Amino acid sequence: MKPATETASPVRAPNKQLAEIAAVLLLAAAVTASGVWVTDATHRSRQLFVELEELNREQDQLQIDWGRLQIEQSTRATHPRIEALARERLHLTNPVDDQLVVVEPSK
Secondary structure, three states, X not given: OOOHHHHHHHHHHHHHHHHHHHHHHHHHHXXXXXXXXXHHHHHHHHHHHHHHHHHHHXXXXXXXHHHHHHHHHHHHXXXXXXXXXXXXXXXXXXXXXXXXXXXXXXX
């Protein structure tokens, strides 16, 4: 008679092979899922980088426009320009001596 361990080993061999095949398939699925995840993360990272660069370009353009507007505002708000516009549009002139009235503060 054969020992019980020898008769049981042919039965366990197919189960062991099935377990190994299942483990290999599970690992292959995990590697594939990991690869898909890495690819997706890389793609999203590139998209966000492109968006960041577009926003940086827009920020630079807005900074340039802001600087131009500040220069324009300071140019338009100069005293000689305001005086020239008042003379031109409102027909204002300097008063003559007869039109001047000096008010003395009360003591």
